[in-house]
Amino acid sequence: MDDLLPTPARIFVAGHRGLVGSAVARRLAASGYEVLTRTRAELDLRDGDATAAYLAAARPDAVVLAAAKVGGIMANSTYPVQFLEDNLSIQLSVIAGAHRAGVRRLLFLGSSCIYPKLAAQPITEDALLTGPLEPTNEAYAIAKIAGLVQIRSYRRQYGASFISAMPTNLYGPGDNFDLATSHVLPALIRRFHEAKEKELPDITLWGTGTPRREFLHVDDLAAACELLLRRYDAEETVNVGCGEDLTISDLASHVASAVGYEGRISFDPSHPDGTPRKLLDISRLSALGWAPTIPLAEGIGRTYRAWRSEPAPV
Template identity: 60%
Template sequence: MRRVLTRTTPVYVAGHTGLAGSACLRLLRRRGFSRLITATSAELDLRDRAATKEFLGRHRPEVVVAAAARVGGIAANAAAPAEFLSDNLRIQLSLLDAARELRLPRLLFLGSSCVYPRDCPQPIRESALLSGPLEPTNEAYAIAKIAGLVHVRSVRREDGLPWISAMPTNLYGPGDRFDAERAHVLPALLRKFHEAVRTGADTVEVWGTGRPRREFLHADDLAAACLALLQHYDDDEPVNVGTGEDIAIAGLARLIAETTGFTGEVRFDPSRPDGTPRKLLDVGRVRALGWRPAIGLREGLASTYDWFVRHQEVVV
């Protein structure tokens, strides 16, 4: 029987400075959790197995939120696939192996919707995992995340520890990376349209055809889903976390143009990769727990853009 999560439960948020981890930390603080454990990458390199085990052994968290990862958009994944594979495998092995050796009672591993095959039926059910070829542009990252999902399931089956996994859809929100070359599509476009307005440019170029469809989830909604899963879910099947709605990249570009005040021309560059044609998650399992996203895309874009404008000197 797993322990009940209370406000005095020691919780370690791995990757607390990233988009997902920082949202989880904000929510836990708002909910009054008083024993939160964090470490920056300068304080703890999670690729270092010995250091990771020493840290976990010293702090003994009862809950681990495994949100630490090397992440990036299509350009970043294409430029450094070996680094994405190696860094993420090492982070996961260090963290999960140490947590297993110490028999830490509860762990939530955050995967990604990119683990699913490129051409699986929509909306994507959790059972589609490992049912077909991956999208080549993020294959290395996806394989690392798949390894993490299988690792969690294997620990459950071999050791009986109530660890769980979640597969979030495309995330955005405050604390995101807005670098045009390394960011995911939404923050990269926010920055690109902002710069066009700032410089008075007449056009903005968007990678690809604009036809692929994507689902976007605000990081604060993901954090609420993570807490719901930690409180109510205990099964070896990973759980999709998304909105259940998607939008074409062309439609997203129009929304971002409205958000930033850009009134010029949007040009699509079909010589650039589109990535997966569509990636919409079936979210029936997480909704059965009572969770629903609370932040609509238009509202989330406005608040994220406001955050970006106020923190440009930090994120550019």
């Protein structure tokens, strides 16, 4: 198959300072692409006119839309308006602006939370809109579903070479470790680290510990993004995961081992669990020749060491 985005193409990575965007930018630059970026102070992606003007002036060959307002159960439950409106605004601005600027390729990154709460496992791409969503992240999920439909609509109406991918739970260097807004894995890393530092004999975590989750290192996602930009051009979205999951209880044990915390771990079932299981079917992506390369235990250790090496906040 012909390379749909040969080097040296110019690619605008929207959200390059985040967990996903930073990994994608590193990967694309290492592969010989010219990576274009803008900070939030330089360009508010919620501003449709400003975003369209930038894309028209920069005229990138491709756009990776990794910018989003993201967070864990607590943040999603507390700020549903912002999770809905900010993400809708970003998606409308970037996708419409890219089309107006004549951008050839665009990759929109969604989230596995777009799928029904009780979808059959592993979740195939055609499970979308076949059942109710998980209530704790409904606003975010609906925004991401809207972005996926927007991509599909631009393909059908204008023949745009725009594609979408749905990553599973991600982690890695540059993750958000703020306990008020972080996802489960970085939150566990921080909780166990602080418990170790304070020599706490036990730690209590939210929920029952029984939900099952799949985790993919963000560098593996970045490799998948490059492959999709080069090789994939269809309206069907593509799941990106590792094909394996584990319970939150087992995840906690992995994190405790990586951090070196040896205290007792218990769970508080009065707090929500979220979706009981969320494992993606990755056969569509695997058929393109992709496979993850970073085992979970190794990835958690690397993520912990990267976080510990970050400069302390001023």
